[in-house]
Amino acid sequence: MQILTYIGRRLIFVGPQLVGILLVTFLLLKLIPGDPAVMMLGPFATDDGLARLRTELGLDRSIVEQFGIYLWRVLHWDLGTSWQTTMPVTSDLAQRFPATLELVTLSLLLALAIGMPLGVVGARNRNGIVRKFADIYGLAAGALPDFWFGLVLIFILYTILGVVPAPLGRLDFTIIPPPDVTGSLLIDSVISGNWPALRNAAGHLLLPVLTLGLINAAPILKMTLSTMERMLEADFSRYAEMCGLPPKVVARKALRNSLPSVITIVSVLYGFLIGGAVLVEIVFSWGGAGQYAVQGVLNADLNPVLGFVLYSAILSLVIYLIVDLIYFAIDPRTR
Amino acid sequence: MAETMENPKAGLPDAADMLLECKGVSVSFPRYGAPVSEALRDVSLDIRRGEVLGLVGESGSGKTMLSRAIMGLVPPPGEVTAGTIRFEGKDLGKLDEEQLRRMRGRDIAMIISNPRGELDPLQTVGQQIGNVLRHHLNLTRRQIRERALDLLKQVSIPDPQRRMDAYPHELSGGMAQRVVIAIALACSPRFIISDDATSGLDVTVQAQVLELIRSLVSERGTSMMFITRDIGITAHYCDRIAIIYAGEIVEVAGREVFFDDPQHPYTVLLLAAFAQNERLRRYWLGGDKVQEYTGPSPVGCPFQNRCVRVEERCRGEHPALLERQPGHFVRCHFPVERP
Numbered sequence: 001m002q003i004l005t006y007i008g009r010r011l012i013f014v015g016p017q018l019v020g021i022l023l024v025t026f027l028l029l030k031l032i033p034g035d036p037a038v039m040m041l042g043p044f045a046t047d048d049g050l051a052r053l054r055t056e057l058g059l060d061r062s063i064v065e066q067f068g069i070y071l072w073r074v075l076h077w078d079l080g081t082s083w084q085t086t087m088p089v090t091s092d093l094a095q096r097f098p099a100t101l102e103l104v105t106l107s108l109l110l111a112l113a114i115g116m117p118l119g120v121v122g123a124r125n126r127n128g129i130v131r132k133f134a135d136i137y138g139l140a141a142g143a144l145p146d147f148w149f150g151l152v153l154i155f156i157l158y159t160i161l162g163v164v165p166a167p168l169g170r171l172d173f174t175i176i177p178p179p180d181v182t183g184s185l186l187i188d189s190v191i192s193g194n195w196p197a198l199r200n201a202a203g204h205l206l207l208p209v210l211t212l213g214l215i216n217a218a219p220i221l222k223m224t225l226s227t228m229e230r231m232l233e234a235d236f237s238r239y240a241e242m243c244g245l246p247p248k249v250v251a252r253k254a255l256r257n258s259l260p261s262v263i264t265i266v267s268v269l270y271g272f273l274i275g276g277a278v279l280v281e282i283v284f285s286w287g288g289a290g291q292y293a294v295q296g297v298l299n300a301d302l303n304p305v306l307g308f309v310l311y312s313a314i315l316s317l318v319i320y321l322i323v324d325l326i327y328f329a330i331d332p333r334t335r
Numbered sequence: 336m337a338e339t340m341e342n343p344k345a346g347l348p349d350a351a352d353m354l355l356e357c358k359g360v361s362v363s364f365p366r367y368g369a370p371v372s373e374a375l376r377d378v379s380l381d382i383r384r385g386e387v388l389g390l391v392g393e394s395g396s397g398k399t400m401l402s403r404a405i406m407g408l409v410p411p412p413g414e415v416t417a418g419t420i421r422f423e424g425k426d427l428g429k430l431d432e433e434q435l436r437r438m439r440g441r442d443i444a445m446i447i448s449n450p451r452g453e454l455d456p457l458q459t460v461g462q463q464i465g466n467v468l469r470h471h472l473n474l475t476r477r478q479i480r481e482r483a484l485d486l487l488k489q490v491s492i493p494d495p496q497r498r499m500d501a502y503p504h505e506l507s508g509g510m511a512q513r514v515v516i517a518i519a520l521a522c523s524p525r526f527i528i529s530d531d532a533t534s535g536l537d538v539t540v541q542a543q544v545l546e547l548i549r550s551l552v553s554e555r556g557t558s559m560m561f562i563t564r565d566i567g568i569t570a571h572y573c574d575r576i577a578i579i580y581a582g583e584i585v586e587v588a589g590r591e592v593f594f595d596d597p598q599h600p601y602t603v604l605l606l607a608a609f610a611q612n613e614r615l616r617r618y619w620l621g622g623d624k625v626q627e628y629t630g631p632s633p634v635g636c637p638f639q640n641r642c643v644r645v646e647e648r649c650r651g652e653h654p655a656l657l658e659r660q661p662g663h664f665v666r667c668h669f670p671v672e673r674p
Contacts (some may be wrong), residue, residue: 236452236456239445239453240466242406242408242439243440244436244437244440245467249470331457332456332502332505
């Protein structure tokens with residue numbers, strides 16, 4: 001019951017939050033020099049044509065009016081059209097957002113699978129070899145740029161060894177993509193029983209997921225290590241030792257108490273990677289949402305950028321809500 | 336206790352009667368660029384079966400370190416550098432970590448202070464009692480639950496059924512203290528160390544909890560080491576009292592003798608702090624002159640800098656713990672005589 005009230009209270013603020021985010025983004029984008037009309041019509045456009053296009057796009061109105069019109073359309077789930085793709089932003093994003101989500105989700109799962117165990121073992125045995133490895137790993141992965149690491153992986157695994165498909169998009173051109181249900185190629189190919197597509201999509205996912213996963217395991221590792229260390233020294237761990245509980249049980253208690261911090265860092269990474277994975281997306285020609293937004297910014301294509309920001313904001317809010325629900329589940333003190 | 340009937344040599348240690356024997360136990364911590372710091376020096380203490388020994392000292396005197404040495408849990412980099420600790424004749428120093436772990440909580444249990452901070456915040460009371468039961472005794476789930484409930488009843492927790500599913504943050508300080516006592520009693524240990532168990536509680540609750548500990552311990556004939564900073568409490572709850580100062584035992588005596596004829600100046604100081612007699616108090620606490628507390632002295636008697644009776648000999652010669660009367664040990668060159 002308490003949880004429902006809490007969710008309800010959170011949802012009330014979602015609307016104002018989104019409008020605020022859109023407003024700030026809108027104003028920032030207007031600050032960037034660049035006239036969409038000039039970009040669209042090219043160098044040989046006539047003044048007359050430019051003026052007509054500006055009126056058509058509503059660019060001759062005041063900023064307040066422009067924002068008002070935009071908001072009104074957003075309310076009807078019309079995010080405008082991208083002049084680069086000449087497609088509605090909603091349908092563009094419907095294609096690209098899942099691509100990014102699939103990539104980021106799998107990468108973070110991998111990062112968790114690497115970072116958490118290393119952190120736990122490293123915290124339990126401070127002089128062990130795992131700890132030394134974890135320290136070096138954390139340092140190295142924190143220092144390497146992800147796109148460079150992606151290029152190295154491509155060079156080794158594709159160029160030299162040739163064990164992965166070409167780093168061009170999510171699927172080979174020769175493969176028939178599965179019908180679009182969830183947007184995730186893996187899930188969609190399983191649903192439609194399209195095994196060649198599943199294998200091919202997995203092959204394409206391998207390198208970018210490896211890249212992002214290995215790099216982003218570092219912050220998860222560091223957070224797990226330091227929190228776990230603190231929890232193992234906490235009073236309740238010492239007391240559990242005094243009660244003669246086996247070291248494994250003590251460690252499990254400490255881990256459970258460390259989970260909230262780990263979940264927090266994962267949620268932050270998740271929100272960050274939606275846009276932050278863009279360099280890796282470019283390296284692998286992923287065609288994801290980040291790439292789409294960056295193209296929009298570079299070409300004064302306003303609608304894709306605003307659409308991307310809106311989607312990301314909604315996603316972040318959903319993630320934070322889920323995180324709060326997980327806190328509820330783990331920690332009785334928050335109930 | 337019952338020893339006067341069964342043991343003709345009452346007051347004298349008898350090997351078969353001994354539950355815990357500490358002999359010359361020293362614990363030290365290595366320090367960079369400085370001599371090792373000794374948390375315990377040559378501590379010898381015996382506890383008989385069924386006996387409640389009070390261990391009194393100020394913070395930093397080594398009370399807790401002694402309890403941790405007995406449990407085999409001296410925090411690194413500290414270590415037991417000398418002496419033996421025997422429990423029921425077994426040398427604990429010779430046991431491996433796994434054997435020691437099995438003894439903790441089962442044979443030697445601990446009642447700690449500030450239990451709300453020491454209980455796992457994410458587990459219910461029932462789970463935490465159950466943990467100890469499950470890992471030390473071979474019980475089924477149902478037996479564990481029944482036993483845990485029974486333990487909560489024994490420590491007089493109101494509405495035990497409901498408290499089983501309560502989390503530590505939902506308990507009051509006194510209630511959490513009772514839970515910790517229940518955990519200590521869970522495996523019917525033969526020895527309980529109560530480390531400043533009631534220091535965080537209101538005075539009225541403190542009295543209740545102390546009474547509870549005493550009745551539960553004497554009911555079962557469990558031995559106990561009762562660590563406290565409050566010398567007044569020991570008068571009610573302990574058979575024998577030991578005073579520890581700067582990691583050394585400075586006086587040990589049976590309760591009657593202890594309060595009737597205290598001989599170490601530090602003991603007298605502790606007792607005088609409670610005294611009604613203003614003149615007595617001022618004399619032993621050093622009068623009006625504001626003392627600059629320099630900590631225990633490394634050479635000679637550790638207590639010399641705070642002692643109102645200090646003499647030249649105390650500056651240079653470290654006093655030994657001598658048996659002045661049978662069962663009454665004092666570490667002082669010039670013990671206080673009764674007027």
